[in-house]
Amino acid sequence: MTPGELALANGNRTPVTEFILLGFSSYADLQELLFVAFLLIYAITVLGNLGMMALIFTDSRLHSPMYFFLSVLSFLDICYSSVVTPKLLVNFLASDKTISFEGCVVQLIFFVVHVTAESFLLASMAYDRFVAICQPLHYGSVMTKETCVQLVAASYAFGGANSAIQTGNVFALPFCGPNQVTHYFCDIPPLLRLACGNTATAGLVLYIFSALVTLLPAAGILTSYSLVLVAIGRMRSAAGREKALSTCASHFLAIAIFYGTVVFTYVQPHGSSNGTNGQIVSVFYTIIIPMLNPFIYSLRNKEVKDALERKLQVSIFPCRVPQGYLPE
Incomplete structure:
Protein backbone atom coordinates (compact mmCIF):
# COMPACT_ATOMS: atom_id res chain seq x y z
CA MET A 1 0.00 0.00 0.00
CA THR A 2 1.40 3.39 -1.01
CA PRO A 3 1.60 6.29 1.50
CA GLY A 4 -1.29 7.99 -0.31
CA GLU A 5 -3.50 4.90 -0.14
CA LEU A 6 -2.63 4.49 3.54
CA ALA A 7 -3.65 8.08 4.25
CA LEU A 8 -6.98 7.52 2.48
CA ALA A 9 -7.55 4.29 4.42
CA ASN A 10 -7.02 6.23 7.66
CA GLY A 11 -9.75 8.67 6.66
CA ASN A 12 -7.51 11.61 5.73
CA ARG A 13 -9.18 13.53 2.87
CA THR A 14 -7.57 16.96 3.38
CA PRO A 15 -6.31 18.22 -0.02
CA VAL A 16 -2.57 18.78 -0.25
CA THR A 17 -1.64 22.43 -0.96
CA GLU A 18 2.14 22.00 -1.01
CA PHE A 19 4.78 19.31 -1.24
CA ILE A 20 8.04 18.86 0.65
CA LEU A 21 10.98 17.93 -1.58
CA LEU A 22 13.15 15.73 0.58
CA GLY A 23 15.87 15.57 -2.06
CA PHE A 24 19.20 14.55 -0.58
CA SER A 25 18.07 15.24 2.98
CA SER A 26 19.57 11.94 4.12
CA TYR A 27 22.98 13.55 3.60
CA ALA A 28 22.46 16.22 6.27
CA ASP A 29 26.19 16.71 6.91
CA LEU A 30 26.97 17.26 3.21
CA GLN A 31 24.39 19.92 2.31
CA GLU A 32 26.91 22.76 1.89
CA LEU A 33 29.32 20.57 -0.06
CA LEU A 34 26.54 19.31 -2.33
CA PHE A 35 25.38 22.90 -2.85
CA VAL A 36 28.83 23.96 -4.06
CA ALA A 37 29.18 20.89 -6.29
CA PHE A 38 25.78 21.28 -7.96
CA LEU A 39 26.19 25.05 -8.27
CA LEU A 40 29.47 24.50 -10.10
CA ILE A 41 27.87 21.89 -12.37
CA TYR A 42 24.95 24.20 -13.14
CA ALA A 43 27.24 27.14 -13.90
CA ILE A 44 29.29 24.97 -16.28
CA THR A 45 26.05 23.72 -17.88
CA VAL A 46 24.71 27.20 -18.58
CA LEU A 47 28.02 28.71 -19.69
CA GLY A 48 29.02 25.68 -21.76
CA ASN A 49 25.72 25.45 -23.62
CA LEU A 50 25.44 29.23 -24.11
CA GLY A 51 28.99 29.21 -25.42
CA MET A 52 28.15 26.41 -27.85
CA MET A 53 25.08 28.30 -29.08
CA ALA A 54 27.04 31.55 -29.49
CA LEU A 55 29.84 29.78 -31.36
CA ILE A 56 27.43 28.14 -33.79
CA PHE A 57 25.45 31.32 -34.43
CA THR A 58 28.52 33.52 -34.99
CA ASP A 59 30.65 31.18 -37.10
CA SER A 60 29.34 30.87 -40.66
CA ARG A 61 31.22 27.62 -41.18
CA LEU A 62 28.97 26.01 -38.61
CA HIS A 63 25.74 27.11 -40.31
CA SER A 64 24.66 23.63 -41.30
CA PRO A 65 21.79 21.37 -40.20
CA MET A 66 23.97 19.32 -37.84
CA TYR A 67 25.07 22.39 -35.90
CA PHE A 68 21.60 23.91 -35.99
CA PHE A 69 20.35 20.79 -34.20
CA LEU A 70 23.30 21.00 -31.82
CA SER A 71 22.40 24.59 -30.90
CA VAL A 72 18.81 23.53 -30.20
CA LEU A 73 20.13 20.65 -28.08
CA SER A 74 22.14 23.17 -26.04
CA PHE A 75 19.01 25.28 -25.58
CA LEU A 76 17.02 22.26 -24.39
CA ASP A 77 19.78 21.26 -21.98
CA ILE A 78 19.74 24.72 -20.41
CA CYS A 79 15.95 24.69 -20.17
CA TYR A 80 15.32 21.38 -18.45
CA SER A 81 18.35 21.71 -16.22
CA SER A 82 17.04 25.13 -15.14
CA VAL A 83 13.63 23.65 -14.36
CA VAL A 84 15.19 21.38 -11.72
CA THR A 85 18.55 22.68 -10.48
CA PRO A 86 17.78 26.14 -9.01
CA LYS A 87 15.13 24.73 -6.67
CA LEU A 88 17.53 21.95 -5.67
CA LEU A 89 20.24 24.51 -4.85
CA VAL A 90 17.83 26.53 -2.69
CA ASN A 91 16.75 23.41 -0.81
CA PHE A 92 20.34 22.53 0.06
CA LEU A 93 20.58 25.68 2.19
CA ALA A 94 16.97 26.37 3.19
CA SER A 95 15.18 24.77 6.10
CA ASP A 96 11.87 25.19 4.25
CA LYS A 97 11.97 22.69 1.39
CA THR A 98 8.35 23.10 0.31
CA ILE A 99 7.03 23.73 -3.17
CA SER A 100 3.43 24.81 -3.77
CA PHE A 101 0.99 22.44 -5.44
CA GLU A 102 0.80 24.79 -8.44
CA GLY A 103 4.59 25.14 -8.53
CA CYS A 104 4.91 21.37 -8.60
CA VAL A 105 2.50 21.18 -11.54
CA VAL A 106 4.41 23.85 -13.48
CA GLN A 107 7.76 22.21 -12.78
CA LEU A 108 6.53 18.85 -14.05
CA ILE A 109 4.96 20.41 -17.15
CA PHE A 110 8.13 22.15 -18.30
CA PHE A 111 10.38 19.26 -17.34
CA VAL A 112 8.42 16.70 -19.39
CA VAL A 113 8.15 19.11 -22.35
CA HIS A 114 11.89 19.62 -22.64
CA VAL A 115 13.00 16.07 -21.84
CA THR A 116 10.57 14.63 -24.41
CA ALA A 117 11.61 17.24 -26.99
CA GLU A 118 15.26 16.28 -26.45
CA SER A 119 14.42 12.62 -27.01
CA PHE A 120 12.93 13.37 -30.43
CA LEU A 121 15.61 15.94 -31.26
CA LEU A 122 18.29 13.27 -30.80
CA ALA A 123 16.38 11.13 -33.31
CA SER A 124 16.33 14.08 -35.73
CA MET A 125 20.09 14.44 -35.34
CA ALA A 126 20.53 10.76 -36.11
CA TYR A 127 18.41 11.15 -39.25
CA ASP A 128 20.55 14.12 -40.28
CA ARG A 129 23.72 11.98 -40.01
CA PHE A 130 22.01 9.18 -41.96
CA VAL A 131 21.19 11.48 -44.87
CA ALA A 132 24.64 13.14 -44.78
CA ILE A 133 26.56 9.86 -44.88
CA CYS A 134 24.25 7.49 -46.73
CA GLN A 135 22.73 9.96 -49.22
CA PRO A 136 25.32 12.75 -49.54
CA LEU A 137 24.21 13.82 -53.04
CA HIS A 138 20.68 14.49 -51.78
CA TYR A 139 21.68 16.05 -48.46
CA GLY A 140 21.17 19.66 -49.55
CA SER A 141 17.72 19.00 -50.99
CA VAL A 142 16.52 16.81 -48.09
CA MET A 143 17.87 18.66 -45.05
CA THR A 144 16.68 22.13 -45.98
CA LYS A 145 16.21 24.94 -43.48
CA GLU A 146 12.46 24.36 -43.55
CA THR A 147 12.91 20.64 -42.85
CA CYS A 148 15.19 21.34 -39.89
CA VAL A 149 12.73 23.84 -38.38
CA GLN A 150 9.87 21.38 -38.90
CA LEU A 151 11.79 18.60 -37.12
CA VAL A 152 12.49 20.88 -34.15
CA ALA A 153 8.84 22.02 -34.09
CA ALA A 154 7.72 18.39 -34.19
CA SER A 155 10.03 17.59 -31.27
CA TYR A 156 8.40 20.32 -29.22
CA ALA A 157 4.93 19.24 -30.34
CA PHE A 158 5.60 15.71 -29.09
CA GLY A 159 6.98 17.22 -25.89
CA GLY A 160 3.87 19.31 -25.35
CA ALA A 161 1.53 16.40 -26.04
CA ASN A 162 3.39 14.04 -23.72
CA SER A 163 3.57 16.70 -21.01
CA ALA A 164 -0.19 17.32 -21.20
CA ILE A 165 -0.91 13.59 -20.96
CA GLN A 166 1.57 12.83 -18.19
CA THR A 167 0.80 15.89 -16.07
CA GLY A 168 -2.93 15.37 -16.42
CA ASN A 169 -2.45 11.71 -15.60
CA VAL A 170 -0.76 12.56 -12.29
CA PHE A 171 -2.72 15.55 -11.05
CA ALA A 172 -6.12 14.16 -11.98
CA LEU A 173 -5.57 11.98 -8.91
CA PRO A 174 -6.43 13.30 -5.44
CA PHE A 175 -3.62 14.12 -3.01
CA CYS A 176 -4.67 14.02 0.63
CA ILE A 208 3.13 3.24 -21.97
CA PHE A 209 3.79 6.87 -22.89
CA SER A 210 7.29 6.86 -21.41
CA ALA A 211 8.04 3.82 -23.55
CA LEU A 212 6.61 5.51 -26.64
CA VAL A 213 8.64 8.71 -26.28
CA THR A 214 11.89 6.88 -25.52
CA LEU A 215 11.83 3.57 -27.34
CA LEU A 216 10.37 4.87 -30.63
CA PRO A 217 13.05 7.58 -31.09
CA ALA A 218 15.68 5.11 -29.86
CA ALA A 219 14.55 2.61 -32.50
CA GLY A 220 14.85 5.30 -35.17
CA ILE A 221 18.31 6.21 -33.90
CA LEU A 222 19.52 2.61 -33.90
CA THR A 223 18.16 2.08 -37.42
CA SER A 224 19.83 5.26 -38.70
CA TYR A 225 23.18 4.43 -37.15
CA SER A 226 23.07 0.82 -38.29
CA LEU A 227 22.75 2.07 -41.87
CA VAL A 228 25.43 4.69 -41.21
CA LEU A 229 27.88 2.05 -39.97
CA VAL A 230 27.24 -0.04 -43.07
CA ALA A 231 27.92 3.00 -45.25
CA ILE A 232 31.08 3.85 -43.33
CA GLY A 233 32.32 0.28 -43.74
CA ARG A 234 32.01 0.65 -47.50
CA MET A 235 34.04 3.86 -47.66
CA ARG A 236 37.38 3.49 -49.39
CA SER A 237 38.93 6.58 -47.82
CA ALA A 238 40.40 6.05 -44.37
CA ALA A 239 40.14 9.79 -43.69
CA GLY A 240 36.46 9.77 -44.64
CA ARG A 241 35.77 6.83 -42.34
CA GLU A 242 37.59 8.51 -39.48
CA LYS A 243 35.70 11.81 -39.89
CA ALA A 244 32.32 10.06 -40.13
CA LEU A 245 33.01 7.87 -37.11
CA SER A 246 34.25 10.84 -35.07
CA THR A 247 31.08 12.82 -35.77
CA CYS A 248 28.76 9.92 -35.03
CA ALA A 249 30.65 8.66 -31.98
CA SER A 250 30.05 11.85 -29.98
CA HIS A 251 26.35 11.78 -30.84
CA PHE A 252 26.00 8.11 -29.98
CA LEU A 253 27.76 8.59 -26.62
CA ALA A 254 25.33 11.35 -25.61
CA ILE A 255 22.40 9.21 -26.76
CA ALA A 256 23.54 6.15 -24.80
CA ILE A 257 23.82 8.09 -21.53
CA PHE A 258 20.52 9.93 -22.00
CA TYR A 259 18.35 7.00 -23.04
CA GLY A 260 20.01 4.58 -20.63
CA THR A 261 19.13 6.65 -17.57
CA VAL A 262 15.64 7.68 -18.79
CA VAL A 263 14.64 4.11 -19.63
CA PHE A 264 16.04 2.90 -16.30
CA THR A 265 13.88 5.47 -14.47
CA TYR A 266 10.56 5.43 -16.34
CA VAL A 267 10.19 2.39 -18.57
CA GLN A 268 10.84 -0.38 -16.05
CA PRO A 269 7.58 -2.01 -14.99
CA HIS A 270 8.37 -1.47 -11.31
CA GLY A 271 10.29 1.80 -11.71
CA SER A 272 13.61 2.64 -10.17
CA SER A 273 13.07 5.98 -8.56
CA ASN A 274 12.53 4.69 -5.03
CA GLY A 275 14.81 6.40 -2.52
CA THR A 276 18.40 7.41 -3.05
CA ASN A 277 19.09 5.12 -6.02
CA GLY A 278 16.39 6.76 -8.11
CA GLN A 279 17.68 10.21 -7.23
CA ILE A 280 21.22 9.33 -8.24
CA VAL A 281 20.05 7.94 -11.57
CA SER A 282 17.94 11.06 -12.16
CA VAL A 283 20.95 13.29 -11.47
CA PHE A 284 22.60 11.90 -14.59
CA TYR A 285 19.92 12.91 -17.09
CA THR A 286 18.70 16.08 -15.34
CA ILE A 287 22.02 17.63 -14.27
CA ILE A 288 25.10 15.74 -15.49
CA ILE A 289 24.16 15.14 -19.15
CA PRO A 290 23.28 18.79 -19.86
CA MET A 291 26.74 19.70 -18.57
CA LEU A 292 28.54 17.00 -20.57
CA ASN A 293 26.87 17.50 -23.96
CA PRO A 294 28.84 20.61 -25.02
CA PHE A 295 32.11 18.90 -24.13
CA ILE A 296 31.16 15.61 -25.79
CA TYR A 297 30.38 17.36 -29.05
CA SER A 298 33.20 19.91 -28.98
CA LEU A 299 36.10 17.73 -27.84
CA ARG A 300 35.36 15.08 -30.48
CA ASN A 301 34.49 17.49 -33.30
CA LYS A 302 37.29 19.06 -35.33
CA GLU A 303 35.05 21.72 -36.90
CA VAL A 304 33.87 22.95 -33.51
CA LYS A 305 37.43 22.99 -32.15
CA ASP A 306 38.65 24.90 -35.21
CA ALA A 307 35.82 27.44 -34.84
CA LEU A 308 36.66 27.90 -31.15
CA GLU A 309 40.34 28.43 -32.00
CA ARG A 310 39.42 31.10 -34.56
CA LYS A 311 37.27 32.93 -32.01
CA LEU A 312 40.00 32.77 -29.38
CA GLN A 313 42.60 34.07 -31.81
CA VAL A 314 40.41 37.05 -32.69
CA SER A 315 39.72 37.73 -29.00
CA ILE A 316 43.28 37.34 -27.73
CA PHE A 317 45.19 38.75 -30.70
CA PRO A 318 42.85 41.34 -32.26
CA CYS A 319 45.76 43.36 -33.66
CA ARG A 320 46.78 40.45 -35.87
CA VAL A 321 43.49 40.58 -37.74
CA PRO A 322 43.63 42.89 -40.78
CA GLN A 323 41.32 45.91 -40.50
CA GLY A 324 37.95 45.33 -42.05
CA TYR A 325 38.47 41.57 -42.06
CA LEU A 326 36.67 39.09 -39.88
CA PRO A 327 37.36 35.37 -40.35
CA GLU A 328 34.40 33.20 -41.14
Whole structure:
Protein backbone atom coordinates (compact mmCIF):
# COMPACT_ATOMS: atom_id res chain seq x y z
CA MET A 1 0.00 0.00 0.00
CA THR A 2 1.40 3.39 -1.01
CA PRO A 3 1.60 6.29 1.50
CA GLY A 4 -1.29 7.99 -0.31
CA GLU A 5 -3.50 4.90 -0.14
CA LEU A 6 -2.63 4.49 3.54
CA ALA A 7 -3.65 8.08 4.25
CA LEU A 8 -6.98 7.52 2.48
CA ALA A 9 -7.55 4.29 4.42
CA ASN A 10 -7.02 6.23 7.66
CA GLY A 11 -9.75 8.67 6.66
CA ASN A 12 -7.51 11.61 5.73
CA ARG A 13 -9.18 13.53 2.87
CA THR A 14 -7.57 16.96 3.38
CA PRO A 15 -6.31 18.22 -0.02
CA VAL A 16 -2.57 18.78 -0.25
CA THR A 17 -1.64 22.43 -0.96
CA GLU A 18 2.14 22.00 -1.01
CA PHE A 19 4.78 19.31 -1.24
CA ILE A 20 8.04 18.86 0.65
CA LEU A 21 10.98 17.93 -1.58
CA LEU A 22 13.15 15.73 0.58
CA GLY A 23 15.87 15.57 -2.06
CA PHE A 24 19.20 14.55 -0.58
CA SER A 25 18.07 15.24 2.98
CA SER A 26 19.57 11.94 4.12
CA TYR A 27 22.98 13.55 3.60
CA ALA A 28 22.46 16.22 6.27
CA ASP A 29 26.19 16.71 6.91
CA LEU A 30 26.97 17.26 3.21
CA GLN A 31 24.39 19.92 2.31
CA GLU A 32 26.91 22.76 1.89
CA LEU A 33 29.32 20.57 -0.06
CA LEU A 34 26.54 19.31 -2.33
CA PHE A 35 25.38 22.90 -2.85
CA VAL A 36 28.83 23.96 -4.06
CA ALA A 37 29.18 20.89 -6.29
CA PHE A 38 25.78 21.28 -7.96
CA LEU A 39 26.19 25.05 -8.27
CA LEU A 40 29.47 24.50 -10.10
CA ILE A 41 27.87 21.89 -12.37
CA TYR A 42 24.95 24.20 -13.14
CA ALA A 43 27.24 27.14 -13.90
CA ILE A 44 29.29 24.97 -16.28
CA THR A 45 26.05 23.72 -17.88
CA VAL A 46 24.71 27.20 -18.58
CA LEU A 47 28.02 28.71 -19.69
CA GLY A 48 29.02 25.68 -21.76
CA ASN A 49 25.72 25.45 -23.62
CA LEU A 50 25.44 29.23 -24.11
CA GLY A 51 28.99 29.21 -25.42
CA MET A 52 28.15 26.41 -27.85
CA MET A 53 25.08 28.30 -29.08
CA ALA A 54 27.04 31.55 -29.49
CA LEU A 55 29.84 29.78 -31.36
CA ILE A 56 27.43 28.14 -33.79
CA PHE A 57 25.45 31.32 -34.43
CA THR A 58 28.52 33.52 -34.99
CA ASP A 59 30.65 31.18 -37.10
CA SER A 60 29.34 30.87 -40.66
CA ARG A 61 31.22 27.62 -41.18
CA LEU A 62 28.97 26.01 -38.61
CA HIS A 63 25.74 27.11 -40.31
CA SER A 64 24.66 23.63 -41.30
CA PRO A 65 21.79 21.37 -40.20
CA MET A 66 23.97 19.32 -37.84
CA TYR A 67 25.07 22.39 -35.90
CA PHE A 68 21.60 23.91 -35.99
CA PHE A 69 20.35 20.79 -34.20
CA LEU A 70 23.30 21.00 -31.82
CA SER A 71 22.40 24.59 -30.90
CA VAL A 72 18.81 23.53 -30.20
CA LEU A 73 20.13 20.65 -28.08
CA SER A 74 22.14 23.17 -26.04
CA PHE A 75 19.01 25.28 -25.58
CA LEU A 76 17.02 22.26 -24.39
CA ASP A 77 19.78 21.26 -21.98
CA ILE A 78 19.74 24.72 -20.41
CA CYS A 79 15.95 24.69 -20.17
CA TYR A 80 15.32 21.38 -18.45
CA SER A 81 18.35 21.71 -16.22
CA SER A 82 17.04 25.13 -15.14
CA VAL A 83 13.63 23.65 -14.36
CA VAL A 84 15.19 21.38 -11.72
CA THR A 85 18.55 22.68 -10.48
CA PRO A 86 17.78 26.14 -9.01
CA LYS A 87 15.13 24.73 -6.67
CA LEU A 88 17.53 21.95 -5.67
CA LEU A 89 20.24 24.51 -4.85
CA VAL A 90 17.83 26.53 -2.69
CA ASN A 91 16.75 23.41 -0.81
CA PHE A 92 20.34 22.53 0.06
CA LEU A 93 20.58 25.68 2.19
CA ALA A 94 16.97 26.37 3.19
CA SER A 95 15.18 24.77 6.10
CA ASP A 96 11.87 25.19 4.25
CA LYS A 97 11.97 22.69 1.39
CA THR A 98 8.35 23.10 0.31
CA ILE A 99 7.03 23.73 -3.17
CA SER A 100 3.43 24.81 -3.77
CA PHE A 101 0.99 22.44 -5.44
CA GLU A 102 0.80 24.79 -8.44
CA GLY A 103 4.59 25.14 -8.53
CA CYS A 104 4.91 21.37 -8.60
CA VAL A 105 2.50 21.18 -11.54
CA VAL A 106 4.41 23.85 -13.48
CA GLN A 107 7.76 22.21 -12.78
CA LEU A 108 6.53 18.85 -14.05
CA ILE A 109 4.96 20.41 -17.15
CA PHE A 110 8.13 22.15 -18.30
CA PHE A 111 10.38 19.26 -17.34
CA VAL A 112 8.42 16.70 -19.39
CA VAL A 113 8.15 19.11 -22.35
CA HIS A 114 11.89 19.62 -22.64
CA VAL A 115 13.00 16.07 -21.84
CA THR A 116 10.57 14.63 -24.41
CA ALA A 117 11.61 17.24 -26.99
CA GLU A 118 15.26 16.28 -26.45
CA SER A 119 14.42 12.62 -27.01
CA PHE A 120 12.93 13.37 -30.43
CA LEU A 121 15.61 15.94 -31.26
CA LEU A 122 18.29 13.27 -30.80
CA ALA A 123 16.38 11.13 -33.31
CA SER A 124 16.33 14.08 -35.73
CA MET A 125 20.09 14.44 -35.34
CA ALA A 126 20.53 10.76 -36.11
CA TYR A 127 18.41 11.15 -39.25
CA ASP A 128 20.55 14.12 -40.28
CA ARG A 129 23.72 11.98 -40.01
CA PHE A 130 22.01 9.18 -41.96
CA VAL A 131 21.19 11.48 -44.87
CA ALA A 132 24.64 13.14 -44.78
CA ILE A 133 26.56 9.86 -44.88
CA CYS A 134 24.25 7.49 -46.73
CA GLN A 135 22.73 9.96 -49.22
CA PRO A 136 25.32 12.75 -49.54
CA LEU A 137 24.21 13.82 -53.04
CA HIS A 138 20.68 14.49 -51.78
CA TYR A 139 21.68 16.05 -48.46
CA GLY A 140 21.17 19.66 -49.55
CA SER A 141 17.72 19.00 -50.99
CA VAL A 142 16.52 16.81 -48.09
CA MET A 143 17.87 18.66 -45.05
CA THR A 144 16.68 22.13 -45.98
CA LYS A 145 16.21 24.94 -43.48
CA GLU A 146 12.46 24.36 -43.55
CA THR A 147 12.91 20.64 -42.85
CA CYS A 148 15.19 21.34 -39.89
CA VAL A 149 12.73 23.84 -38.38
CA GLN A 150 9.87 21.38 -38.90
CA LEU A 151 11.79 18.60 -37.12
CA VAL A 152 12.49 20.88 -34.15
CA ALA A 153 8.84 22.02 -34.09
CA ALA A 154 7.72 18.39 -34.19
CA SER A 155 10.03 17.59 -31.27
CA TYR A 156 8.40 20.32 -29.22
CA ALA A 157 4.93 19.24 -30.34
CA PHE A 158 5.60 15.71 -29.09
CA GLY A 159 6.98 17.22 -25.89
CA GLY A 160 3.87 19.31 -25.35
CA ALA A 161 1.53 16.40 -26.04
CA ASN A 162 3.39 14.04 -23.72
CA SER A 163 3.57 16.70 -21.01
CA ALA A 164 -0.19 17.32 -21.20
CA ILE A 165 -0.91 13.59 -20.96
CA GLN A 166 1.57 12.83 -18.19
CA THR A 167 0.80 15.89 -16.07
CA GLY A 168 -2.93 15.37 -16.42
CA ASN A 169 -2.45 11.71 -15.60
CA VAL A 170 -0.76 12.56 -12.29
CA PHE A 171 -2.72 15.55 -11.05
CA ALA A 172 -6.12 14.16 -11.98
CA LEU A 173 -5.57 11.98 -8.91
CA PRO A 174 -6.43 13.30 -5.44
CA PHE A 175 -3.62 14.12 -3.01
CA CYS A 176 -4.67 14.02 0.63
CA GLY A 177 -1.34 13.40 2.39
CA PRO A 178 1.38 12.68 3.17
CA ASN A 179 3.09 15.34 1.08
CA GLN A 180 6.77 14.38 1.36
CA VAL A 181 8.23 13.74 -2.10
CA THR A 182 11.22 11.40 -1.90
CA HIS A 183 12.97 13.25 -4.70
CA TYR A 184 14.64 16.60 -5.40
CA PHE A 185 12.00 17.67 -7.93
CA CYS A 186 8.38 16.89 -8.77
CA ASP A 187 8.86 13.71 -10.76
CA ILE A 188 6.04 11.38 -11.72
CA PRO A 189 6.88 8.09 -9.91
CA PRO A 190 7.32 9.61 -6.41
CA LEU A 191 4.19 11.75 -6.90
CA LEU A 192 2.13 8.68 -7.82
CA ARG A 193 3.16 7.06 -4.56
CA LEU A 194 1.61 10.00 -2.69
CA ALA A 195 -1.70 9.97 -4.55
CA CYS A 196 -4.79 8.82 -2.71
CA GLY A 197 -6.68 6.00 -4.40
CA ASN A 198 -5.76 3.38 -6.95
CA THR A 199 -2.80 4.44 -9.10
CA ALA A 200 -2.62 1.29 -11.24
CA THR A 201 -4.12 2.99 -14.31
CA ALA A 202 -1.93 6.07 -13.86
CA GLY A 203 1.13 3.86 -13.56
CA LEU A 204 0.19 2.03 -16.75
CA VAL A 205 -0.24 5.36 -18.59
CA LEU A 206 3.19 6.47 -17.33
CA TYR A 207 4.77 3.24 -18.52
CA ILE A 208 3.13 3.24 -21.97
CA PHE A 209 3.79 6.87 -22.89
CA SER A 210 7.29 6.86 -21.41
CA ALA A 211 8.04 3.82 -23.55
CA LEU A 212 6.61 5.51 -26.64
CA VAL A 213 8.64 8.71 -26.28
CA THR A 214 11.89 6.88 -25.52
CA LEU A 215 11.83 3.57 -27.34
CA LEU A 216 10.37 4.87 -30.63
CA PRO A 217 13.05 7.58 -31.09
CA ALA A 218 15.68 5.11 -29.86
CA ALA A 219 14.55 2.61 -32.50
CA GLY A 220 14.85 5.30 -35.17
CA ILE A 221 18.31 6.21 -33.90
CA LEU A 222 19.52 2.61 -33.90
CA THR A 223 18.16 2.08 -37.42
CA SER A 224 19.83 5.26 -38.70
CA TYR A 225 23.18 4.43 -37.15
CA SER A 226 23.07 0.82 -38.29
CA LEU A 227 22.75 2.07 -41.87
CA VAL A 228 25.43 4.69 -41.21
CA LEU A 229 27.88 2.05 -39.97
CA VAL A 230 27.24 -0.04 -43.07
CA ALA A 231 27.92 3.00 -45.25
CA ILE A 232 31.08 3.85 -43.33
CA GLY A 233 32.32 0.28 -43.74
CA ARG A 234 32.01 0.65 -47.50
CA MET A 235 34.04 3.86 -47.66
CA ARG A 236 37.38 3.49 -49.39
CA SER A 237 38.93 6.58 -47.82
CA ALA A 238 40.40 6.05 -44.37
CA ALA A 239 40.14 9.79 -43.69
CA GLY A 240 36.46 9.77 -44.64
CA ARG A 241 35.77 6.83 -42.34
CA GLU A 242 37.59 8.51 -39.48
CA LYS A 243 35.70 11.81 -39.89
CA ALA A 244 32.32 10.06 -40.13
CA LEU A 245 33.01 7.87 -37.11
CA SER A 246 34.25 10.84 -35.07
CA THR A 247 31.08 12.82 -35.77
CA CYS A 248 28.76 9.92 -35.03
CA ALA A 249 30.65 8.66 -31.98
CA SER A 250 30.05 11.85 -29.98
CA HIS A 251 26.35 11.78 -30.84
CA PHE A 252 26.00 8.11 -29.98
CA LEU A 253 27.76 8.59 -26.62
CA ALA A 254 25.33 11.35 -25.61
CA ILE A 255 22.40 9.21 -26.76
CA ALA A 256 23.54 6.15 -24.80
CA ILE A 257 23.82 8.09 -21.53
CA PHE A 258 20.52 9.93 -22.00
CA TYR A 259 18.35 7.00 -23.04
CA GLY A 260 20.01 4.58 -20.63
CA THR A 261 19.13 6.65 -17.57
CA VAL A 262 15.64 7.68 -18.79
CA VAL A 263 14.64 4.11 -19.63
CA PHE A 264 16.04 2.90 -16.30
CA THR A 265 13.88 5.47 -14.47
CA TYR A 266 10.56 5.43 -16.34
CA VAL A 267 10.19 2.39 -18.57
CA GLN A 268 10.84 -0.38 -16.05
CA PRO A 269 7.58 -2.01 -14.99
CA HIS A 270 8.37 -1.47 -11.31
CA GLY A 271 10.29 1.80 -11.71
CA SER A 272 13.61 2.64 -10.17
CA SER A 273 13.07 5.98 -8.56
CA ASN A 274 12.53 4.69 -5.03
CA GLY A 275 14.81 6.40 -2.52
CA THR A 276 18.40 7.41 -3.05
CA ASN A 277 19.09 5.12 -6.02
CA GLY A 278 16.39 6.76 -8.11
CA GLN A 279 17.68 10.21 -7.23
CA ILE A 280 21.22 9.33 -8.24
CA VAL A 281 20.05 7.94 -11.57
CA SER A 282 17.94 11.06 -12.16
CA VAL A 283 20.95 13.29 -11.47
CA PHE A 284 22.60 11.90 -14.59
CA TYR A 285 19.92 12.91 -17.09
CA THR A 286 18.70 16.08 -15.34
CA ILE A 287 22.02 17.63 -14.27
CA ILE A 288 25.10 15.74 -15.49
CA ILE A 289 24.16 15.14 -19.15
CA PRO A 290 23.28 18.79 -19.86
CA MET A 291 26.74 19.70 -18.57
CA LEU A 292 28.54 17.00 -20.57
CA ASN A 293 26.87 17.50 -23.96
CA PRO A 294 28.84 20.61 -25.02
CA PHE A 295 32.11 18.90 -24.13
CA ILE A 296 31.16 15.61 -25.79
CA TYR A 297 30.38 17.36 -29.05
CA SER A 298 33.20 19.91 -28.98
CA LEU A 299 36.10 17.73 -27.84
CA ARG A 300 35.36 15.08 -30.48
CA ASN A 301 34.49 17.49 -33.30
CA LYS A 302 37.29 19.06 -35.33
CA GLU A 303 35.05 21.72 -36.90
CA VAL A 304 33.87 22.95 -33.51
CA LYS A 305 37.43 22.99 -32.15
CA ASP A 306 38.65 24.90 -35.21
CA ALA A 307 35.82 27.44 -34.84
CA LEU A 308 36.66 27.90 -31.15
CA GLU A 309 40.34 28.43 -32.00
CA ARG A 310 39.42 31.10 -34.56
CA LYS A 311 37.27 32.93 -32.01
CA LEU A 312 40.00 32.77 -29.38
CA GLN A 313 42.60 34.07 -31.81
CA VAL A 314 40.41 37.05 -32.69
CA SER A 315 39.72 37.73 -29.00
CA ILE A 316 43.28 37.34 -27.73
CA PHE A 317 45.19 38.75 -30.70
CA PRO A 318 42.85 41.34 -32.26
CA CYS A 319 45.76 43.36 -33.66
CA ARG A 320 46.78 40.45 -35.87
CA VAL A 321 43.49 40.58 -37.74
CA PRO A 322 43.63 42.89 -40.78
CA GLN A 323 41.32 45.91 -40.50
CA GLY A 324 37.95 45.33 -42.05
CA TYR A 325 38.47 41.57 -42.06
CA LEU A 326 36.67 39.09 -39.88
CA PRO A 327 37.36 35.37 -40.35
CA GLU A 328 34.40 33.20 -41.14
